[in-house]
Amino acid sequence: MSTKTDIRSVSSHVGETVRIGCWVNNKRSSGKIQFLQLRDGTGYIQGVVVKSEVSEEIWNDAKSLTQESSLYVTGVIREEPRSKSGYEMTVTGIEVLHITEDYPITPKEHGVDFLMDHRHLWLRSTKQRAVMVVRAQIVRAVREFFDTRGFTLMDPPILTPSSAEGTTELFHIKYFDEDAYLTQSGQLYMEAAAMALGKVYSFGPTFRAEKSKTRRHLIEFWMIEPEMAFVELEESLEIQEQFVSYVVQSVLDNCRAELETLERDVSKLEQITGSFPRITYDEAIEFLNNNGFDVPWGEDFGAPHETAIANHYDKPVFITHYPAEIKAFYMKPDPNRPEVVLCADMIAPEGYGEIIGGSQRIDDPKLMEERFEQHNLTSDAYKWYMDLRKYGSVPHSGFGLGLERTVAWICGLDHVRETIPFPRMLYRLYP
Amino acid sequence: MSTKTDIRSVSSHVGETVRIGCWVNNKRSSGKIQFLQLRDGTGYIQGVVVKSEVSEEIWNDAKSLTQESSLYVTGVIREEPRSKSGYEMTVTGIEVLHITEDYPITPKEHGVDFLMDHRHLWLRSTKQRAVMVVRAQIVRAVREFFDTRGFTLMDPPILTPSSAEGTTELFHIKYFDEDAYLTQSGQLYMEAAAMALGKVYSFGPTFRAEKSKTRRHLIEFWMIEPEMAFVELEESLEIQEQFVSYVVQSVLDNCRAELETLERDVSKLEQITGSFPRITYDEAIEFLNNNGFDVPWGEDFGAPHETAIANHYDKPVFITHYPAEIKAFYMKPDPNRPEVVLCADMIAPEGYGEIIGGSQRIDDPKLMEERFEQHNLTSDAYKWYMDLRKYGSVPHSGFGLGLERTVAWICGLDHVRETIPFPRMLYRLYP
Ligand SMILES: [Mg+2]
Ligand SMILES: [Mg+2]
Known part of the structure; x- marks a missing residue:
């Protein structure tokens, strides 16, 4: 059983399996690992999905996630000194809530009027x-x-x-x-x-x-x-x-x-x-x-x-x-x-x-x-x-x-x- | 020298002479003592003016005070178990700021419209x-x-x-x-x-x-x-x-x-x-x-x-x-x-x-x-x-x-x- 929590509280859950509602802020991947940059409004955490350690379904769910897609992610919290927040999650489960298509604000530069309209x-x-x-x-x-x-x-x-x-x-x-x-x-x-x-x-x-x-x-x-x-x-x-x-x-x-x-x-x-x-x-x-x-x-x-x-x-x-x-x-x-x-x-x-x-x-x-x-x-x-x-x-x-x-x-x-x-x-x- | 304070803080000034800016909420007097019910917005305290212990000027200043007149009052804070707040002031000085005449809201009953207009x-x-x-x-x-x-x-x-x-x-x-x-x-x-x-x-x-x-x-x-x-x-x-x-x-x-x-x-x-x-x-x-x-x-x-x-x-x-x-x-x-x-x-x-x-x-x-x-x-x-x-x-x-x-x-x-x-x-x- 995983505890529902938020990203600002992960430091009290090191070594535990937790469940967090979140959005994908960004994503990068090698062929064998996907790195999900996740945000839930209270903070940021990287979720690491390792192909050899998850089912094909979870791997594919992770692959389907686009910028600003929403999900419940389940995984184990680890201390990770190389990460900015000091913590990382080893992902063990993904429940996709909503796949976002064509999110208007991309990492490229936008004009002020466009940003203010959005x-x-x-x-x-x-x-x-x-x-x-x-x-x-x-x-x-x-x-x-x-x-x-x-x-x-x-x-x-x-x-x-x-x-x-x-x-x-x-x-x-x-x-x-x-x-x-x-x-x-x-x-x-x-x-x-x-x-x-x-x-x-x-x-x-x-x-x-x-x-x-x-x-x-x-x-x-x-x-x-x-x-x-x-x-x-x-x-x-x-x-x-x-x-x-x-x-x-x-x-x-x-x-x-x-x-x-x-x-x-x-x-x-x-x-x-x-x-x-x-x-x-x-x-x-x-x-x-x-x-x-x-x-x-x-x-x-x-x-x-x-x-x-x-x-x-x-x-x-x-x-x-x-x-x-x-x-x-x-x-x-x-x-x-x-x-x-x-x-x-x-x-x-x-x-x-x-x-x-x-x-x-x-x-x-x-x-x-x-x-x-x-x-x-x-x-x-x-x-x-x-x-x-x-x-x-x-x-x-x-x-x-x-x-x-x-x-x-x-x-x-x-x-x-x-x-x-x-x-x-x-x-x-x-x- | 008296410290400037407010009524909510008098409990930390027992035995000291303090100076408080305030208004007269109410007043009663015998021939030899005037009891000033004082308010400053932070609380209520009774100021006691004893004729035999103050100058004629202070006694008369106290007499001149009407409901809602404003003043700086100086005096010694005493514990007084009979008072609701637990404290009283023995008045040693009065600096009248403003004598109020004909304050519209008196202790008698007023209609709601009158009170709302005021x-x-x-x-x-x-x-x-x-x-x-x-x-x-x-x-x-x-x-x-x-x-x-x-x-x-x-x-x-x-x-x-x-x-x-x-x-x-x-x-x-x-x-x-x-x-x-x-x-x-x-x-x-x-x-x-x-x-x-x-x-x-x-x-x-x-x-x-x-x-x-x-x-x-x-x-x-x-x-x-x-x-x-x-x-x-x-x-x-x-x-x-x-x-x-x-x-x-x-x-x-x-x-x-x-x-x-x-x-x-x-x-x-x-x-x-x-x-x-x-x-x-x-x-x-x-x-x-x-x-x-x-x-x-x-x-x-x-x-x-x-x-x-x-x-x-x-x-x-x-x-x-x-x-x-x-x-x-x-x-x-x-x-x-x-x-x-x-x-x-x-x-x-x-x-x-x-x-x-x-x-x-x-x-x-x-x-x-x-x-x-x-x-x-x-x-x-x-x-x-x-x-x-x-x-x-x-x-x-x-x-x-x-x-x-x-x-x-x-x-x-x-x-x-x-x-x-x-x-x-x-x-x-x-x-
Ligand atoms: Mg200017
Ligand atoms: Mg209803």
């Missing part, structure tokens, strides 16, 4: 699987970090009556007789949640109807948005650097094989610990203008500016104290210099751009009312948000981390389209 | 906070269960080109020049993911544009959808009962105080372990017709039927082998009796209804093609789904658990509207 199959490839495993580990590490530090998960709504940051980049929905929009950020709701539960975080999909095609943008992407009552900017920055370090180290601890598959230079990731460098917006302007750029004070930074600054450091860098004019209405002005706000963007190294944006929020009810009038937010849809300053206002801070950019950075990918199972981009809604 | 403030109440803490613990337990059993998290898309189950209950979105819909279920995508990663699960928001108002329905709700390659119905049922037991026991282990706040009868939850009872659809029909109902074979069950069946058991009950006609097109017919399918619904006890629906999926390419034609799914939007049967089809099963119904059941709530921070219902899009 994303549902492309996910089976070794590299795409590795990205998905790293993504899942990042999600797990994010939640571990907050769950073990007194934060409570709160899910803000996806369907919102309106948004605080203009409606041009919002997806509109008819919600029965009302107008609704897909959320771009749960932050305002998370502020309400922080007043109720102290330290909270959200982790869900957000949407931006942006007609731009860059390697850093998706239409549908996931964000982590912590919000913390009684936390001011400096403490928030400390939490952010601990958080990002924790996530990166957790991937290094748990996904070595996947990072190797992705040919990621892990020495770059090993440096992501301790405190991160900080420069003010003013210092960033000075640095840029001393290094071939010409950016007047008051202008926002674009990708080339961020990359130039980030290239100066081995770790993510905080850029703090941006001009109030170019930042969101809810950011708290610096009491010593009200033209800048108590905010910070965290720029990833190696050209991956902004991964976190955050700030201390305005807690003064009067100032918040002024901002509401300046930004024409006086509609009833925001009435509840003003209540947060009217009833027990407290100093508080929060930030948002974009999951897909973080996955791209940690995996060392050129484009965010490979960081999510089914990317949604301009002109890309299928599959 | 959901952003209602979340601060002891009972609503308890529900949110239990919800967060359930989410954590769900992820722990799958993360530690070889499942990989995969996030299916929210924006989909079409849906497999008819478009009448779908929210439509103009996706640039295309038509898109909000997902009702990630299942089809999760099947693609399972063929790539073996065992996968998703956990995200789903949407149903249903014009019904019941205590079991939300427009926007969260679903957990595991999908497992090489797993047949029986093994899937075993995973489901282990999963639900794990989640319930994890709440019992971690949220005793919150369950007490909710006055939940925990003896009912303590029984949720081991294997769950199973009856077939046929047996359920017979039971119902012997107990005052009149349900012909072939009809689906409604809430009253589910409740009548569930009341017969102390644990969740599986109803298996429904007629193919009333179930989804992708469910695998029973090879011995093709008019029923290899499926199961899990019905929660105490009248909370169906919390899981699941099945083994059709893996035969020919049969799947027939179903596609019967259900008019031949559009290009489903081409990719047929590929899953065309290339390496394998036996596989999956299920979906509704988070909010599970929260309602575990918390013992009458209505799902209290199970999510900002519920979306018919005529309810605010706040």
Whole structure:
């Protein structure tokens, strides 16, 4: 009798006969031995079929297997130092489930559009699987970090009556007789949640109807948005650097094989610990203008500016104290210099751009009312948000981390389209 | 110097002076002592202000505090067996942050509509906070269960080109020049993911544009959808009962105080372990017709039927082998009796209804093609789904658990509207 198991667990079955449901990733053969490269989603193992040791039926079944054919394979697990995984299977039985013909993705090169059209199959490839495993580990590490530090998960709504940051980049929905929009950020709701539960975080999909095609943008992407009552900017920055370090180290601890598959230079990731460098917006302007750029004070930074600054450091860098004019209405002005706000963007190294944006929020009810009038937010849809300053206002801070950019950075990918199972981009809604 | 801390951590600061950011939940006073009921989102503590031991300024500051006023309180933590939390603070300093006037939610009774209109403030109440803490613990337990059993998290898309189950209950979105819909279920995508990663699960928001108002329905709700390659119905049922037991026991282990706040009868939850009872659809029909109902074979069950069946058991009950006609097109017919399918619904006890629906999926390419034609799914939007049967089809099963119904059941709530921070219902899009 053989035990049903999966490939990730074969190390506990050395010397035993096991049965594994799997697919053929690849195959080679001499006249007397067939080597089946098998995958089951949890790992990879080579199955060795020796002609002189199996029945003719098994030998022929093995011969019939094509790329992506599915089967139950039975055999004995052996330690095999020459194999990458350290184990191999001597095949003693094959139950063919389905012979695949003309699998569209072959070992030859395919164009990106072709692969994206076949994303549902492309996910089976070794590299795409590795990205998905790293993504899942990042999600797990994010939640571990907050769950073990007194934060409570709160899910803000996806369907919102309106948004605080203009409606041009919002997806509109008819919600029965009302107008609704897909959320771009749960932050305002998370502020309400922080007043109720102290330290909270959200982790869900957000949407931006942006007609731009860059390697850093998706239409549908996931964000982590912590919000913390009684936390001011400096403490928030400390939490952010601990958080990002924790996530990166957790991937290094748990996904070595996947990072190797992705040919990621892990020495770059090993440096992501301790405190991160900080420069003010003013210092960033000075640095840029001393290094071939010409950016007047008051202008926002674009990708080339961020990359130039980030290239100066081995770790993510905080850029703090941006001009109030170019930042969101809810950011708290610096009491010593009200033209800048108590905010910070965290720029990833190696050209991956902004991964976190955050700030201390305005807690003064009067100032918040002024901002509401300046930004024409006086509609009833925001009435509840003003209540947060009217009833027990407290100093508080929060930030948002974009999951897909973080996955791209940690995996060392050129484009965010490979960081999510089914990317949604301009002109890309299928599959 | 006082250490900044939060209320959940006071047990490690007995005898020390600490500083806590908090709100006034309630207050009572004699002429010589004021008792401040303080909350900071992480817990509750009583702050005792003794007139003869503090300055006049502190005494008056304490007097000025109203319900939901915010402050930094400084004081010495003492063990206090008479207090519910076991600790009390002797207040030595008060820094008033904000005096709240006319807080709308008072200890008197309010109507549900009023509370829902003030959901952003209602979340601060002891009972609503308890529900949110239990919800967060359930989410954590769900992820722990799958993360530690070889499942990989995969996030299916929210924006989909079409849906497999008819478009009448779908929210439509103009996706640039295309038509898109909000997902009702990630299942089809999760099947693609399972063929790539073996065992996968998703956990995200789903949407149903249903014009019904019941205590079991939300427009926007969260679903957990595991999908497992090489797993047949029986093994899937075993995973489901282990999963639900794990989640319930994890709440019992971690949220005793919150369950007490909710006055939940925990003896009912303590029984949720081991294997769950199973009856077939046929047996359920017979039971119902012997107990005052009149349900012909072939009809689906409604809430009253589910409740009548569930009341017969102390644990969740599986109803298996429904007629193919009333179930989804992708469910695998029973090879011995093709008019029923290899499926199961899990019905929660105490009248909370169906919390899981699941099945083994059709893996035969020919049969799947027939179903596609019967259900008019031949559009290009489903081409990719047929590929899953065309290339390496394998036996596989999956299920979906509704988070909010599970929260309602575990918390013992009458209505799902209290199970999510900002519920979306018919005529309810605010706040
Ligand atoms: Mg920026
Ligand atoms: Mg049902």
